[in-house]
Amino acid sequence: MPEKEYTAAAVIIGNEVLSGRVTDANVPFLANELKALGIRLREARIIPDIEEEIVEAVNTLRARHDYVFTTGGIGPTHDDITAASIAVAVGRPLIRHPGATRILEEHYGDQLNDARLRMANTPEGSVLLENPISRAPGFQVENIFVLPGVPSILQAIFHGFKHRLAGGKPLKARTITMALAESAISEGFQRIQQLFPDMEMGSYPYIRGGRFGASIVLRSADEAALDAAAAEVMALARALGAEPKVHERESGDISDF
Amino acid sequence: MPEKEYTAAAVIIGNEVLSGRVTDANVPFLANELKALGIRLREARIIPDIEEEIVEAVNTLRARHDYVFTTGGIGPTHDDITAASIAVAVGRPLIRHPGATRILEEHYGDQLNDARLRMANTPEGSVLLENPISRAPGFQVENIFVLPGVPSILQAIFHGFKHRLAGGKPLKARTITMALAESAISEGFQRIQQLFPDMEMGSYPYIRGGRFGASIVLRSADEAALDAAAAEVMALARALGAEPKVHERESGDISDF
Numbered sequence: 001m002p003e004k005e006y007t008a009a010a011v012i013i014g015n016e017v018l019s020g021r022v023t024d025a026n027v028p029f030l031a032n033e034l035k036a037l038g039i040r041l042r043e044a045r046i047i048p049d050i051e052e053e054i055v056e057a058v059n060t061l062r063a064r065h066d067y068v069f070t071t072g073g074i075g076p077t078h079d080d081i082t083a084a085s086i087a088v089a090v091g092r093p094l095i096r097h098p099g100a101t102r103i104l105e106e107h108y109g110d111q112l113n114d115a116r117l118r119m120a121n122t123p124e125g126s127v128l129l130e131n132p133i134s135r136a137p138g139f140q141v142e143n144i145f146v147l148p149g150v151p152s153i154l155q156a157i158f159h160g161f162k163h164r165l166a167g168g169k170p171l172k173a174r175t176i177t178m179a180l181a182e183s184a185i186s187e188g189f190q191r192i193q194q195l196f197p198d199m200e201m202g203s204y205p206y207i208r209g210g211r212f213g214a215s216i217v218l219r220s221a222d223e224a225a226l227d228a229a230a231a232e233v234m235a236l237a238r239a240l241g242a243e244p245k246v247h248e249r250e251s252g253d254i255s256d257f
Numbered sequence: 258m259p260e261k262e263y264t265a266a267a268v269i270i271g272n273e274v275l276s277g278r279v280t281d282a283n284v285p286f287l288a289n290e291l292k293a294l295g296i297r298l299r300e301a302r303i304i305p306d307i308e309e310e311i312v313e314a315v316n317t318l319r320a321r322h323d324y325v326f327t328t329g330g331i332g333p334t335h336d337d338i339t340a341a342s343i344a345v346a347v348g349r350p351l352i353r354h355p356g357a358t359r360i361l362e363e364h365y366g367d368q369l370n371d372a373r374l375r376m377a378n379t380p381e382g383s384v385l386l387e388n389p390i391s392r393a394p395g396f397q398v399e400n401i402f403v404l405p406g407v408p409s410i411l412q413a414i415f416h417g418f419k420h421r422l423a424g425g426k427p428l429k430a431r432t433i434t435m436a437l438a439e440s441a442i443s444e445g446f447q448r449i450q451q452l453f454p455d456m457e458m459g460s461y462p463y464i465r466g467g468r469f470g471a472s473i474v475l476r477s478a479d480e481a482a483l484d485a486a487a488a489e490v491m492a493l494a495r496a497l498g499a500e501p502k503v504h505e506r507e508s509g510d511i512s513d514f
Contacts, residue, residue, distance in 0.1 A: 016461050018298050020288030021432075021474065024281075027303065031277030041275050043310075046284065046301040049459070053300075076440040077460040078447040108440075115443035134438075134469070150462055175278075181391075183333040183365075186372035190335040202306070203334040204273050205407055212391065217278065 009061035010044040013072040038167030054085035072149030087123035178237040266318035267301040270329040295424030311342035329406030344380035
């Protein structure tokens with residue numbers, strides 16, 4: 001029986017991303033962190049701050065994947081509607097969470113007001129996700145993890161609970177870059193795929209210094225098979241007159257290469 | 258009768274984005290370009306290179322929006338399945354487009370091979386979108402615009418056809434930044450929303466130099482109303498002891514501020 005593959009989806013709740021005002025940094029972070037935990041990010045949706053769209057996205061994705069991570073919309077202002085929308089999605093009442101209320105009372109003291117107390121609202125039965133930076137916690141309900149949009153705060157919260165996520169065997173990767181147009185290598189690349197039919201292989205073109213290049217990415221849990229396939233790709237590139245480079249990781253922007 | 262609002266969705270077809278290997282740059286580009294054309298990017302989905310997922314995303318989104326833009330998966334390698342998937346989505350046969358074939362023949366001459374010719378495959382009845390950089394064209398079929406994933410090429414193609422897109426009156430924006438925690442301004446901010454109930458208002462927290470701040474973004478086609486609402490936000494910030502800054506645009510990363 002093949003090992004279970006653990007999958008996740010991200011729901012980026014953010015008018016400010018859809019307006020082009022800010023560039024999302026949370027999908028790359030979650031993708032890389034989950035990968036290290038043996039969980040594959042399979043889909044991400046960027047949607048506006050509209051209750052029915054949040055409900056639809058979360059309910060579609062939580063049925064398909066082991067985990068759903070939402071980002072954004074859990075602050076104290078009236079446009080922060082994520083907690084109330086998640087309550088609708090899971091069919092639970094929105095309550096003022098006693099533990100979150102205590103955290104906010106300790107943090108704000110006599111500066112606590114109704115707006116700040118909104119950050120203690122969660123669907124009934126939620127588990128808090130500790131926020132070491134700005135204190136107002138995220139929360140988990142069912143398989144949904146509700147996180148803020150500010151990357152540094154999201155990251156701090158994520159590192160606090162990630163040990164609780166179950167994952168599989170992490171896929172390993174080899175990336176081979178070469179100063180060749182994709183169309184020059186495509187026939188040989190398809191032949192290599194046929195030699196390793198179960199291996200996940202992708203080819204990604206790039207332009208650097210006005211020249212075309214291609215990154216071939218191989219993914220598998222089997223390191224020996226990866227090395228053998230990488231050797232085939234290297235031989236293909238050399239046969240076409242290029243000097244390929246192999247990288248034993250796939251993280252990071254290709255501009256690192 | 259209110260003016261029609263033109264909307265669009267983006268489908269980012271990219272295992273490499275979901276794996277965290279590269280950070281998507283096409284959503285911010287499309288968001289800002291479409292905004293200038295009076296078209297609002299309402300949703301973006303990042304999905305893997307899997308036919309059924311491409312078909313589902315494109316068919317859901319093309320029914321909801323005036324335009325759908327796909328990025329990625331139109332190269333010459335066997336993992337490039339976007340054109341075939343779009344043909345399935347729109348229920349048209351995948352053909353070798355005569356015009357695209359001519360472009361590739363002229364570009365590659367006797368270096369043209371079967372793999373390169375795959376880049377001439379489109380759903381029947383597609384209109385080509387000229388590619389001034391690497392020649393292999395994108396295409397439009399129904400309200401779907403199929404573009405490559407490499408940002409510089411996508412951008413060059415987009416600028417070649419954007420004059421054909423119909424849009425509405427562009428929304429204007431004012432962004433007011435202030436070194437105040439969101440929770441300090443939330444009650445006053447809600448009162449300002451009540452003064453301008455139809456105006457779109459968002460509050461986005463940030464951290465800079467270890468201090469919390471908030472960006473208030475106001476959007477409307479009515480410049481006079483924007484100026485009046487911005488004045489209220491400025492007065493709120495000053496009443497709370499901050500020196501706010503107003504920006505007459507919303508594009509660009511908040512780190513510019």
